[in-house]
Amino acid sequence: MDYDVIVIGGGSAGYAAADTAQRAGAQVAIVDPGPLGGLCILRGCMPTKTILRSSDILALMHRAPEFGLAVDNPRADLAAIIERKDRLIAEFTNYRVEQLKNPRFTLIEDAAHFVSANAIEAGGKRYSARAFVIATGSVIADVPIPGLDATGFLTSDDTLELRQQPDSMIVLGAGFVGVELAQFYQRIGTQVTLVQRSGHILSSHDEDLARPLEARLREEGMTVYTGTRDLKVSVQDGKRCAHFIHEGKEITVAAATLLNALGRTPNVAGLNLDAAGVKLGKWGIAVDDTLRTSKHNIFAVGDVTGLFEVVHIAIQHGEIAAYNALHPDGAQQRCEERLKTSVVFSDPAVASVGYSEKECRQNNWPYLAASYPFDDHGKSLCLGETHGHVKLLCRPDDGTLIGAHITGPEAGELIHHLIAVMYYHGTVYDLLKMPFYHPTLSEILTYPAEELAAKIG
Ligand SMILES: Cc1cc2nc3c(=O)[nH]c(=O)nc-3n(C[C@H](O)[C@H](O)[C@H](O)COP(=O)(O)OP(=O)(O)OC[C@H]3O[C@@H](n4cnc5c(N)ncnc54)[C@H](O)[C@@H]3O)c2cc1C
Numbered sequence: 393m394d395y396d397v398i399v400i401g402g403g404s405a406g407y408a409a410a411d412t413a414q415r416a417g418a419q420v421a422i423v424d425p426g427p428l429g430g431l432c433i434l435r436g437c438m439p440t441k442t443i444l445r446s447s448d449i450l451a452l453m454h455r456a457p458e459f460g461l462a463v464d465n466p467r468a469d470l471a472a473i474i475e476r477k478d479r480l481i482a483e484f485t486n487y488r489v490e491q492l493k494n495p496r497f498t499l500i501e502d503a504a505h506f507v508s509a510n511a512i513e514a515g516g517k518r519y520s521a522r523a524f525v526i527a528t529g530s531v532i533a534d535v536p537i538p539g540l541d542a543t544g545f546l547t548s549d550d551t552l553e554l555r556q557q558p559d560s561m562i563v564l565g566a567g568f569v570g571v572e573l574a575q576f577y578q579r580i581g582t583q584v585t586l587v588q589r590s591g592h593i594l595s596s597h598d599e600d601l602a603r604p605l606e607a608r609l610r611e612e613g614m615t616v617y618t619g620t621r622d623l624k625v626s627v628q629d630g631k632r633c634a635h636f637i638h639e640g641k642e643i644t645v646a647a648a649t650l651l652n653a654l655g656r657t658p659n660v661a662g663l664n665l666d667a668a669g670v671k672l673g674k675w676g677i678a679v680d681d682t683l684r685t686s687k688h689n690i691f692a693v694g695d696v697t698g699l700f701e702v703v704h705i706a707i708q709h710g711e712i713a714a715y716n717a718l719h720p721d722g723a724q725q726r727c728e729e730r731l732k733t734s735v736v737f738s739d740p741a742v743a744s745v746g747y748s749e750k751e752c753r754q755n756n757w758p759y760l761a762a763s764y765p766f767d768d769h770g771k772s773l774c775l776g777e778t779h780g781h782v783k784l785l786c787r788p789d790d791g792t793l794i795g796a797h798i799t800g801p802e803a804g805e806l807i808h809h810l811i812a813v814m815y816y817h818g819t820v821y822d823l824l825k826m827p828f829y830h831p832t833l834s835e836i837l838t839y840p841a842e843e844l845a846a847k848i849g
Pocket residue numbers: 400401402403404405406423424425426427428429430431432433435436437438440441502503504505527528529530548569659662663693694695696700701702703704706737
């Protein structure tokens with residue numbers, strides 16, 4: 393065999409797998425045709441969060457009079473925002489490329505496909521290994537909306553290069569990508585219409601978490617349609633149009649640009665998985681909780697599994713798969729969902745750890761829930777950040793936290809208190825014993841905990 397482990401794809405999941413396996417003493421090759429860096433750095437988390445910082449600051453500048461401040465005519469320069477993003481992303485990318493080119497691995501800069509369960513081909517050469525980790529990520533989903541391809545659309549990738557600000561935009565899909573980018577454009581002065589099929593935006597979250605964000609988006613001037621059906625798109629008089637049914641009426645909206653934010657799908661094209669005996673499941677490459685595919689020596693990690701497409705999970709997958717690949721006959725490391733965490737970097741942000749009410753109800757798990765609003769919290773009032781609430785879910789017998797959810801200011805930071813408590817299997821009583829400095833946003837976490845403690849008795 394040429395290698396102990398060959399990792400296919402050098403993004404967040406693949407790099408974590410290669411790093412873990414090499415540190416454990418394995419001979420490792422990474423295969424990636426590039427551009428090197430991975431989705432998170434090149435076209436995902438980091439560039440989007442960089443540009444969102446600009447639109448968040450601009451939104452605050454527009455609120456200056458509320459805080460007794462005068463700011464004359466604040467406005468965005470999209471080309472300058474994109475230049476700042478490019479500078480930062482170049483730094484992050486260089487760092488990752490250096491890591492991938494470290495001689496402790498062999499880096500093969502070509503696309504790989506399987507020829508058997510023990511060999512791949514890349515760049516016309518054949519390489520064999522005891523184990524493989526597939527980490528090829530995801531691509532924009534091809535959602536069959538009538539007229540979509542003919543009309544033409546932007547994707548999140550395109551928005552990261554767009555230097556000329558469109559005066560109007562229709563955003564199809566109000567998931568993570570749709571919500572973050574819709575708010576970015578609305579805040580820099582593009583008139584945005586957001587179109588979502590389900591009854592509320594962020595359909596995977598509990599409805600109560602989405603509503604305060606919807607309210608804020610509308611206050612900022614965005615048109616938000618939820619519960620739409622029969623979506624189709626067209627071009628009329630040079631404008632992109634979306635046609636759909638909303639509350640029983642036929643609606644047509646028109647804009648200069650159309651952003652397709654209808655989701656992503658696992659990137660398996662060209663891998664020739666059949667040759668290796670690797671099977672697809674409902675979401676992507678089918679894996680068990682050890683991240684093993686239908687073939688014992690082949691693992692799949694990160695977005696290509698379609699399980700929960702966020703970076704810290706991709707990294708955790710990579711680490712677990714690498715360990716299991718090197719210990720095929722020993723005790724296996726396993727993924728668990730208990731601390732599943734997500735953050736939507738909107739304003740207010742939406743952050744969750746553990747189980748939602750939807751999941752508890754679907755699984756018939758008993759739970760108690762309590763919420764507390766930011767508009768009744770001293771520090772939030774001082775900051776002028778009053779949208780949203782904190783919701784805690786606990787077991788009814790002993791108060792163990794099973795879910796924590798925040799829509800509100802700094803939700804992406806605040807949630808980490810609750811992740812820590814839940815990591816140690818903490819209860820609402822633990823939260824009440826911890827010191828909280830006054831006045832802080834964090835204090836709000838104790839109020840629903842008090843209500844839950846009172847409910848349990
Ligand atoms: C706009 C946007 C914003 C996001 N923001 C966040 C965020 O704020 N926080 C968060 O946690 N997540 C965010 N995500 C999700 C996150 O970026 C992904 O979950 C994560 O980057 C996936 O990592 P990965 O390693 O699975 O895949 P990738 O990073 O996509 O890596 C896949 C690699 O495989 C390579 N490859 C493809 N085909 C082959 C082949 N045949 N042979 C060899 N190599 C191949 C590719 O070149 C690529 O380098 C965002 C996603 C998007 C689209």
